[in-house]
Amino acid sequence: MQSSQDREPAPAVHDHGGGVRSLRVPIPDNPLGHTLVYVVDTDRGPVLIDTGWDDPASWDTLASGLTACGTSVTEIHGVVVTHHHPDHHGLSGRVREASGAWIAMHAADTAVVRRTRGARPERWFSYMTAKLAAAGAPEEHIAPLRAARPRALPGLSPALPDRDIAPGELLDLPGRRLRAIWTPGHTPGHVCLHLEEAHPAQLPGHGRLFSGDHLLPEITPHIGLYEDPDDTTVTDPLGDYLDSLERVGRLAPAEVLPAHQHAFPDAAARVRELLAHHEARLTDLLALLAEPLTPWQLAERMEWNRPWADIPHGSRTIAVSEAESHLRRLVKAGRAEAVPGSDPVTYTAVQ
Structure with a gap:
């Protein structure tokens, strides 16, 4: 993700009204700083939306935050995971161990979790x-x-969910109306969750x-590539993301409660900004593709939040994945094509 300007520190626990609170659970050594874990009251006890990174300090923050909310980890009824990334799903297993809570996730991300758990670290390095x-x-x-020597890597033993989240379903949260909206792109099984209840401050919207x-x-x-090494399907994650953005914009919620930064109104306006951002980026990439470029060469020339020379090793790998996702969108739209016979493959704009 591209970092933003720092904001004033917010309280560790924030009451959003209507039986919804958020906890700022830290992400170690990450410019994002924290994940917003939401605590939703239900008739059978609190349900968490995401849990945060699997780290002792993060666990302590989650536990103390729940205490400040008047509950505890042991009272958690369920965990709804928006997507499988470790800053969202990392502590889900510990919460389940402490409380007996169920864990729910979209099947496409559960497949990633299952694959991750079954793969040895050396397979990841070779892939x-x-x-x-x-x-x-x-x-x-x-x-x-x-x-690299095979070793345990962060996020390689995520908890297997107990329940699948089906797109469009009302989740089993007694006393609440929380509907799952499948929004692939950032991950194949990312979901947003629409709380179909009147806004506690009566803000206009749904x-x-x-x-x-x-x-x-x-x-x-970040819109990169999430693929099964044993599956030859050519995915289009950026196309999925853009389609999902438009779907969310049509919901017209009164307020958006994101997993990072802060709550905000007018989802439709933010959707328009992001659609325009990606279209401008695709146009810029077409200009770069006036000459044949590999995905690596394209990533080197793309505009990031810092010069390429200052981007560390791991972030360069992520940047190349994002460049490839943009290339796939251009190819699928007929705006770019692979150069026949090139090795490694290069791409050029369609004239």
């Missing part, structure tokens, strides 16, 4: 090595992955939207 080589990454970038990472007030979520 990333081959993927980066195919994208035209230089040997000096790939070499650390070739030399309820409130827990938007996860799909819709954020000041930053754009």
